Amino acid sequence: MLPQFSWTRIMGGSADPMFDPTRPIVCDVLTGFLGSGKTTLLNRFLREGGAFGTAVIVNEVGAVGIDQLILSRVAENIALLESGCLCCSLVGALHETLLDLKRRAQEAGHPVERILIETTGLAEPAPILHVLLGSKSLSSEGFSLGRVIVTVDAQMAAGQIARQRETVRQVALADVLAITKTDLADAPGIVALHGALDGLNCVAPRFDVNAGSALSRIFVEPVPKFAAQMVTSVSGAIHEIDEGSAPNVASHRHHAHDAHVHGGVTSYSFWMDEGEVHPAGLAAWMHLLVNEYGDRILRCKGLFHLTEPQRDVHIQGVGSYFYAPAPLDTWPDEDRRARVVVIGEQLDEAWLQASLGALAIRESGLLPRNLQELCQVL
Numbered sequence: 001m002l003p004q005f006s007w008t009r010i011m012g013g014s015a016d017p018m019f020d021p022t023r024p025i026v027c028d029v030l031t032g033f034l035g036s037g038k039t040t041l042l043n044r045f046l047r048e049g050g051a052f053g054t055a056v057i058v059n060e061v062g063a064v065g066i067d068q069l070i071l072s073r074v075a076e077n078i079a080l081l082e083s084g085c086l087c088c089s090l091v092g093a094l095h096e097t098l099l100d101l102k103r104r105a106q107e108a109g110h111p112v113e114r115i116l117i118e119t120t121g122l123a124e125p126a127p128i129l130h131v132l133l134g135s136k137s138l139s140s141e142g143f144s145l146g147r148v149i150v151t152v153d154a155q156m157a158a159g160q161i162a163r164q165r166e167t168v169r170q171v172a173l174a175d176v177l178a179i180t181k182t183d184l185a186d187a188p189g190i191v192a193l194h195g196a197l198d199g200l201n202c203v204a205p206r207f208d209v210n211a212g213s214a215l216s217r218i219f220v221e222p223v224p225k226f227a228a229q230m231v232t233s234v235s236g237a238i239h240e241i242d243e244g245s246a247p248n249v250a251s252h253r254h255h256a257h258d259a260h261v262h263g264g265v266t267s268y269s270f271w272m273d274e275g276e277v278h279p280a281g282l283a284a285w286m287h288l289l290v291n292e293y294g295d296r297i298l299r300c301k302g303l304f305h306l307t308e309p310q311r312d313v314h315i316q317g318v319g320s321y322f323y324a325p326a327p328l329d330t331w332p333d334e335d336r337r338a339r340v341v342v343i344g345e346q347l348d349e350a351w352l353q354a355s356l357g358a359l360a361i362r363e364s365g366l367l368p369r370n371l372q373e374l375c376q377v378l
């Protein structure tokens, strides 16, 4: 089902003579639990004019799209996907809508550099990420996944994390956590919120939507990839991952900070001192991980120095599916250590630590299914 809209309504204005139809189109996903402030945040971003070249796809469950009406007061470039949820029935429609948006942009000669996709509050981001990361037709048309922005209600989120599976999964898959309603929450509540977020996602930077420059940091500035030290500030409450206690360990020894458990979901980070990994070792480790945990893995991200060919790569897994490692133009920070974050349900820290031994494998096709087989091949 394609949304009903006309291209002039989407883009407005006249054709841009500088428009380059081959330019890549970055797709950002804006998600977060029901009422957590997605539309309010998007509205502010559009109103404050930072969205040139941005089209918006809004997904609402139900026959009447309210959010679209609110947003269309501030921007013309809105498409609505309604009567279903993107993560369930509308994944195919998303694919078609993206291609259709691009085709119409080309016909109209307007630049679309970015598409912001606002999901319903109940959406699980994983199926949407699979479309954006895994579709060959979308990638050959220049579409790529940008950032997953997740709104987190400072008043309600700690409780939602305890009760709502959707909130847990949304937070786990976030690249950026946008903390809303900090004006309503008290300081102890914000501290409790950070505690709740720590175990679910230790790598996504957190920004208070009500702080100065928040919009730019949430939507525009590059997202730090696994900075060894992350400092996040929400309403004056500083949460710091202390470098002193941070991982600085050799030989696949690891640090797993704050392995809080929320409904069985934990996040573990591992830093590795020893240099390069053969692609066969990376493949063996992914195979081992998926074989052990399957769909209990929610999200995996990593930075590695690969050999043969020698290159730095960013790996991404969503659920039990790993995408081809993406080459990095530049290593994202001064810390040259490889690192990986695994977020999932009922993961065993000791098992994860041991599994990293698979990274030492250098022979293609050597795919141990469990730790016992790994011991035999090492």
Ligand SMILES: Nc1nc2c(ncn2[C@@H]2O[C@H](COP(=O)(O)OP(=O)(O)OP(=O)(O)O)[C@@H](O)[C@H]2O)c(=O)[nH]1
Residues within 6 Å of the ligand: 032, 033, 034, 035, 036, 037, 038, 039, 040, 041, 067, 120, 121, 151, 180, 181, 182, 183, 184, 209, 210
């Ligand atoms: N005080 C305060 N209210 C907020 C803030 N952000 C959002 N709200 C209010 O929270 C309510 C829900 O916000 P929405 O932006 O509609 O939330 P949503 O996530 O789009 O909601 P759904 O589409 O139902 O999932 C609205 O009344 C907003 O005005 C905030 O930072 N502070």
